[in-house]
Amino acid sequence: MQDSRAETHTSMAAHEVLAVVLQIRQERLSVLLWRRARPPFEKCWVLPGGRLGTAEGLGESIRRQLAQKVDVRDLAHLEQLETRGDPGRHPHGRTLATAYLGLVPADIDPVIPGDTAWHPASDLPPMGFDHAAIVHSGRRRLRAKLSYTNIGFALAPPEFTMSELSRYYRAALGHDVAATNLRRVLLRRGQIEETGESVPSGRSGGRPAALFRFRVRRLEITDAFAVLRPPQV
Amino acid sequence: MQDSRAETHTSMAAHEVLAVVLQIRQERLSVLLWRRARPPFEKCWVLPGGRLGTAEGLGESIRRQLAQKVDVRDLAHLEQLETRGDPGRHPHGRTLATAYLGLVPADIDPVIPGDTAWHPASDLPPMGFDHAAIVHSGRRRLRAKLSYTNIGFALAPPEFTMSELSRYYRAALGHDVAATNLRRVLLRRGQIEETGESVPSGRSGGRPAALFRFRVRRLEITDAFAVLRPPQV
DNA sequence: CCTAGTTTATGCCTTGTAGGCGAAAACTCG
DNA sequence: CGAGTTTTCGCCTACAAGGCATAAACTAGG
Structure with a gap:
C-alpha cells in the first residue's frame, strides 16, 4: 500500500449526506424535495441534506439534517442507500455524497418548510446534481425490499x-x-x-x-x- | 437548509476506499487482507485500499488501488457495499471509508504482494479499525445474492x-x-x-x-x- | 471379461408459497 | 326487505424447492 501521507491533503473532500424520503401520499409514491435558492442548480429541486458535521456519524448527520425538514420521529425507517463520488458530480468542487433512504408512514403529514415539497416519485421535476438518479435507486430499493x-x-x-x-x-x-x-x-x-x-x-x-x-x-x-x-x- | 459555507472546512474529511475481496480457496471462503506495517493497528490485518485520489471516482479508485494487490482482470465482480463514517473509527482523525465487495473466481491464483495474504472469512485474524465488521457485511451480501x-x-x-x-x-x-x-x-x-x-x-x-x-x-x-x-x- | 465401487444424472414424489376466482359474509342505503 | 358494495373465506391451480431412490457411466481389480 502506498504511503498515504504522500497525498493526504489531496484526498480531503467535502462530504454531504442526503436522504430520499418517501411517503405514500394520495395513492402515489412521493419524495420530499428541497428547492435550491442559490446556484449551482438554482431553482432546481434537490434532495434534503447537507454537509457532514465534524463529529457526527453518517446516520446521525442525516437525522439531524432531516430534523430541519421533517420531524425525525416521523421517520419509520432509515437505511443507507449508496455513496456517490464522481469527480464531476458537483460543479463547485469535489463532493462526496452518502444517500439514505427514509420512509414516512402514510397517516402522517409532517410539517415541512416552505422551500420543500412532495413530488410524485414517478414524475420528478427538474433536479440538480445526480439527485434524480439517487431517487431512482431509492425506489428500486423500496420495491425490492417490499418483496422479501x-x-x-x-x-x-x-x-x-x-x-x-x-x-x-x-x-x-x-x-x-x-x-x-x-x-x-x-x-x-x-x-x-x-x-x-x-x-x-x-x-x-x-x-x-x-x-x-x-x-x-x-x-x-x-x-x-x-x-x-x-x-x- | 442551512448555509453550507458556514461550516465548509469543518466538513472536509479524509476519504478512503476499501475492498472485501473474496475467493473460494481450498473449499473455504477467504478474504484478502493486508498486514499493516505502521501504527495505528501495527501488525494487525486490514482491508486493502487507500486514500481516494483527487480526480477519481469511487469505483475507479478501488480498482486502481486493488491493481497494486491483485490483477484487476482477476475480479469477476465488484460492487459498492457500504460507507462508514463513525467519528471514532480512525484514531488519527476523521476518516470516511467506502467499502466495495470484490469476487475472484476459484480457478485463479492472483499474484499478491508479500504483505498480503488470504484468510478464512469465518476465522479472521486480529483486524484493525472496523474492518472485521466490513468483512461480515461482505459475507452477508454475498450469501444473500447467491439466493436471488x-x-x-x-x-x-x-x-x-x-x-x-x-x-x-x-x-x-x-x-x-x-x-x-x-x-x-x-x-x-x-x-x-x-x-x-x-x-x-x-x-x-x-x-x-x-x-x-x-x-x-x-x-x-x-x-x-x-x-x-x-x-x- | 466381469464385478464391485464410485460418481454423476434422471425421474418420482412431497412440501410449501403464490396467486386466481367465485361464493359467502357483513354491512349501507333506499 | 332487497339491491348494491366491500371484505373475507375456501377451493383450486401453477410452480419452485428439495428429498430420495434408481439408473447411467465410468475405474479398478480379479
Missing part, C-alpha cells in the same frame, strides 16, 4: 385494513396488488396480525374491514426467502 | 461440474448444498447451461461429469424472485 422484508410497516399507519394496505403496495410497486393475496402472503409470513377491531367500510357501505397491524415495526428479512437454504433438521 | 442473483458466476471458473459448483456454494453459504437441487434451480432459472463436454470424474472413477457454464457473466437479478409481482398478461 416487512418494510411495509414503514409505509402503512399503525393500523390498517387490507384494502388500504394493498393500495399502499400498489403505489410503491407501481402495479395492482390483490388484497386477497397480500393478506395471505403477509399473514403466512407472520408479518401482520389482526387487531381484533374492525371499521365500517368506506363511502357506500359494504362489509366492515378487519384491522391489521405489523407485528414487528423494524426491518426483518423474510426467513423463508432464501433459496438454497440449509437442510432443515 | 446469478452471482455464482463470479465465484466459479468459466466451466465447472455440478459437484464442483456445489462445493463453491457450500463454502460461500456455510452449509451443504445438494448438487442435484442446485442443478435444477440454476437450470430452471436459466443461469447455467451445459457446454456439451464432460470430464472424467475425479480420483476413484465414476460417471464422467457434464461441464456447465454461466450463461451471463455479469450480475442479473432472478426475475421470478419478486413476490407480489405484477399480474401476468
